[in-house]
Amino acid sequence: MNIFVAKLNFKSKKEELEAAFAKYGQVTSCKIVRDKETGRSKGFGFVEMPNDEEATAAIAALNEKEFDGRVIVVKIANPKQQD
Template sequence: MKLLARNLARTTTEHELRQLFSAHGSVKACTLVLDQETGESKGFAFITMPDEEEAKAALAALNLTSVAKSKIRVKVAN
């Protein structure tokens, strides 16, 4: 299942996101979206978790939690 994490702090790294979501199950891929001109984070990322139940658990546990002083929003990516 592919999840979208939004409202990330610009300082949040892919590694930090992978660790955050890995606490709830296996993470197949984690892609932080970067601005092509500046190379800085655009504040959102896609996380792919192969097990749907683990992905749902991560979504429930992490949506609207505070990460690096930002309240992140997690939902299923379309």
């Protein structure tokens, strides 16, 4: 399941985000989206978890909870739009 994470602290690290989700199950990928020109975090990212039950548990546990000094939003990611 692909999970969208918003309202991240701009200083949050990929490893910290991955560790938070790994408490609930296997994480296959974790990415914090960054500005191409500045390299600065855009404040959101994506976490991929192969087991839907574990992913659902992570969403329930982490949504609207404090992470790295900010209250984050965690939900199922919308599929990418095909052009």
